[in-house]
Amino acid sequence: MGRELVMTREGAQSFFGRLIEEGPVMGPRERISQPGFVMFDWLDSAGQLRLKYTTTTIPPKKAFFPPRQPLFEFESSQPPTITAVQEATAFTLVGVHPCDLAALEMLDDAYAQEPAEACWPAARARARVIGVDCLPDEYCFCFGFGTCYGREGADLFLTPIGRGYLVEVLTEAGGGMLRLSDVEDATDADREQAAAFRRAKSERMTASIDASPAEFADILEEDDFGELWREVASRCYSCGSCNTTCPTCFCFDIKDEFDLGLTGGRRIRSWDSCQLQEFALVAGGHNFRRIRWQRVRHRWHRKFLYLYRDFGRPYCTGCGRCSRACTADINIVDVSNEIIGRARGRA
Amino acid sequence: MSREEPIPRFGHKPQVAFFDFACCEGCQLSVLQLEERLLEILGHVDVVTWREAMTEQSTEYDIAFCEGSVTTEEDVERIKRIREQADVLVTLGSCASGGCHNELKNQWSMDEVRRVVYGDAADTISTIPSRPVTAVVDADYRVFGCPVSLPEFMTVVNAMLTGQSHQPPNQPVCVECKLNDYVCVYEMGKVCLGPVTRCGCNAICTAYGDPCQGCRGLMDAANIPAMLKALKREQAHAIMCAVVQRHELSDDEIAAKLRIYNNWPEFDLKEAQPDDD
Ligand code: SF4
Ligand code: SF4
Numbered sequence: 314m315g316r317e318l319v320m321t322r323e324g325a326q327s328f329f330g331r332l333i334e335e336g337p338v339m340g341p342r343e344r345i346s347q348p349g350f351v352m353f354d355w356l357d358s359a360g361q362l363r364l365k366y367t368t369t370t371i372p373p374k375k376a377f378f379p380p381r382q383p384l385f386e387f388e389s390s391q392p393p394t395i396t397a398v399q400e401a402t403a404f405t406l407v408g409v410h411p412c413d414l415a416a417l418e419m420l421d422d423a424y425a426q427e428p429a430e431a432c433w434p435a436a437r438a439r440a441r442v443i444g445v446d447c448l449p450d451e452y453c454f455c456f457g458f459g460t461c462y463g464r465e466g467a468d469l470f471l472t473p474i475g476r477g478y479l480v481e482v483l484t485e486a487g488g489g490m491l492r493l494s495d496v497e498d499a500t501d502a503d504r505e506q507a508a509a510f511r512r513a514k515s516e517r518m519t520a521s522i523d524a525s526p527a528e529f530a531d532i533l534e535e536d537d538f539g540e541l542w543r544e545v546a547s548r549c550y551s552c553g554s555c556n557t558t559c560p561t562c563f564c565f566d567i568k569d570e571f572d573l574g575l576t577g578g579r580r581i582r583s584w585d586s587c588q589l590q591e592f593a594l595v596a597g598g599h600n601f602r603r604i605r606w607q608r609v610r611h612r613w614h615r616k617f618l619y620l621y622r623d624f625g626r627p628y629c630t631g632c633g634r635c636s637r638a639c640t641a642d643i644n645i646v647d648v649s650n651e652i653i654g655r656a657r658g659r660a
Numbered sequence: 661m662s663r664e665e666p667i668p669r670f671g672h673k674p675q676v677a678f679f680d681f682a683c684c685e686g687c688q689l690s691v692l693q694l695e696e697r698l699l700e701i702l703g704h705v706d707v708v709t710w711r712e713a714m715t716e717q718s719t720e721y722d723i724a725f726c727e728g729s730v731t732t733e734e735d736v737e738r739i740k741r742i743r744e745q746a747d748v749l750v751t752l753g754s755c756a757s758g759g760c761h762n763e764l765k766n767q768w769s770m771d772e773v774r775r776v777v778y779g780d781a782a783d784t785i786s787t788i789p790s791r792p793v794t795a796v797v798d799a800d801y802r803v804f805g806c807p808v809s810l811p812e813f814m815t816v817v818n819a820m821l822t823g824q825s826h827q828p829p830n831q832p833v834c835v836e837c838k839l840n841d842y843v844c845v846y847e848m849g850k851v852c853l854g855p856v857t858r859c860g861c862n863a864i865c866t867a868y869g870d871p872c873q874g875c876r877g878l879m880d881a882a883n884i885p886a887m888l889k890a891l892k893r894e895q896a897h898a899i900m901c902a903v904v905q906r907h908e909l910s911d912d913e914i915a916a917k918l919r920i921y922n923n924w925p926e927f928d929l930k931e932a933q934p935d936d937d
């Protein structure tokens with residue numbers, strides 16, 4: 314862990330104000346038309362920033378990969394032209410919780426697999442990241458997943474304490490940002506308050522998956538849960554919200570949009586979801602996960618088995634967004650524990 | 661940008677006619693609201709018949725835009741004639757494309773419907789169960805929505821002019837709702853049909869915090885039993901519980917909600933299948 318400093322509440326206000334003056338800043342802010350609901354969005358002033366929030370519907374990965382992203386524009390002139398849509402502006406992403414920091418690192422790994430994806434690392438290279446610690450709600454289960462106290466990928470990390478924030482300086486870029494702020498050295502009392510905050514975090518966490526990632530992967534590999542998948546599927550809409558809200562989901566679809574009369578257009582990629590019926594539809598009309606339970610099973614296998622084997626960690630941070638978003642009450646912790654319970658009952 | 665040479669598919673600048681059947685004509689009105697973009701389309705086609713927008717009429721046309729539902733025997737003959745004349749038939753709006761509130765009347769006998777609506781004149785009026793245009797003739801393109809979504813209308817016109825097919829989207833509204841990062845209206849205490857409704861409107865209702873009423877009809881493989889359970893509180897997490905407790909929907913109310921736009925073909929809640937195999 315790097316240097317520890319303290320930013321007072323007022324100090325933080327002026328720091329974020331200066332940061333916003335300096336360049337684009339995305340962070341959690343209250344929605345204008347729906348007060349009380351926080352979303353990641355570009356900030357106009359420090360007053361909009363809500364560093365104390367439980368979670369957001371859409372994770373902060375949208376800063377690097379917008380849900381709908383133009384890749385290039387083309388004109389069908391002679392000769393045809395293609396112009397890449399390239400964002401070049403550096404920006405700062407603030408207010409990222411530890412689970413979401415972990416998700417960014419998972420996506421770094423996923424997109425680096427050959428053939429490597431180019432847009433994600435380019436966007437990541439443009440950004441500085443400021444993390445902030447949080448307290449869980451009944452859907453969070455990051456504790457058992459080791460993402461609860463992660464700092465990976467953050468340049469600065471803030472922990473709420475009585476007089477403001479304990480600031481961990483994790484990178485040179487993070488240290489550089491602090492020239493915009495008035496910081497003080499942390500006292501033992503500040504450190505103790507930060508430690509108390511972290512203890513409260515784990516103590517308040519009520520949800521957890523009852524097996525280690527390794528054991529859960531083994532259980533899923535043995536998969537003999539046809540009945541359970543069908544039960545879950547009978548309730549599932551295949552609406553995809555559990556994927557479109559997930560910080561570690563990385564699938565996308567690519568489509569061309571044409572201007573009238575085929576004079577030109579643009580290529581757009583947008584977030585996709587393996588729960589949608591057409592996800593696994595291929596040329597010729599074959600759909601290799603046409604039936605709903607196959608898609609439900611795929612989500613669990615993907616997150617807790619295949620990617621666990623590929624990358625050595627489950628592709629789930631325990632953020633609970635999928636359970637919160639599911640209007641059919643399919644809760645990732647409940648279903649996972651049901652699987653684990655049935656597997657152990659059988660053994 | 662307008663294109664001077666004829667559209668390849670037709671070999672000449674195609675002639676377009678708009679026709680309406682039983683409906684509110686809101687879809688045509690929406691198309692007129694395209695304004696500048698409409699002028700762009702007019703660079704590629706000649707409109708020869710459009711009662712809502714012009715006085716001239718023609719019996720010769722290549723493309724027919726048909727709006728509304730078929731509710732009389734005369735309508736049946738008329739839409740068949742249009743289909744014979746037109747090379748390309750596009751249905752405009754849910755009334756024509758898959759079913760809309762016109763089909764609500766199909767719950768009663770036609771005699772009863774005539775009596776309620778026309779009173780003493782009932783015997784002089786004929787009517788048949790209401791049905792979308794697509795239940796009588798094949799459509800080459802369908803634009804859903806009540807009224808149509810204009811971006812989708814433009815996409816379909818574009819596909820048509822360039823001779824490509826267009827598959828109506830077959831994902832639920834939730835996808836567009838989430839990709840726009842809107843707050844789920846269940847969290848605001850409202851009951852939404854988005855999880856079973858065909859998207860393509862870019863979740864325009866939930867954008868404003870209003871629930872989806874299902875105006876684009878059910879998507880294929882919509883899980884109706886799940887929707888019923890959700891609305892009847894048999895399955896619901898904390899957020900949903902708060903909502904459904906407030907609404908206390910009875911079976912009839914749930915059915916009525918789902919029925920507003922989904923009465924064609926006969927909509928039977930009990931027959932609905934949970935799985936999509
Ligand atoms: S959010 Fe729920 S209903 Fe929708 S696809 Fe996921 S599990 Fe199924
Ligand atoms: S699977 Fe669910 S809990 Fe896990 S990271 Fe994705 S949204 Fe969060």
Ligand code: SF4
Nearest residue numbers: 683686687753755806
């Ligand atoms: S679909 Fe709706 S807006 Fe369009 S004509 Fe029918 S009732 Fe009117």
Ligand code: SF4
Nearest residue numbers: 834837844845852854
């Ligand atoms: S508001 Fe409606 S459409 Fe949007 S996510 Fe919620 S249920 Fe789906």
Ligand code: SF4
Nearest residue numbers: 861865872873874875
């Ligand atoms: S959100 Fe629902 S009701 Fe609103 S336009 Fe879309 S499909 Fe129709």
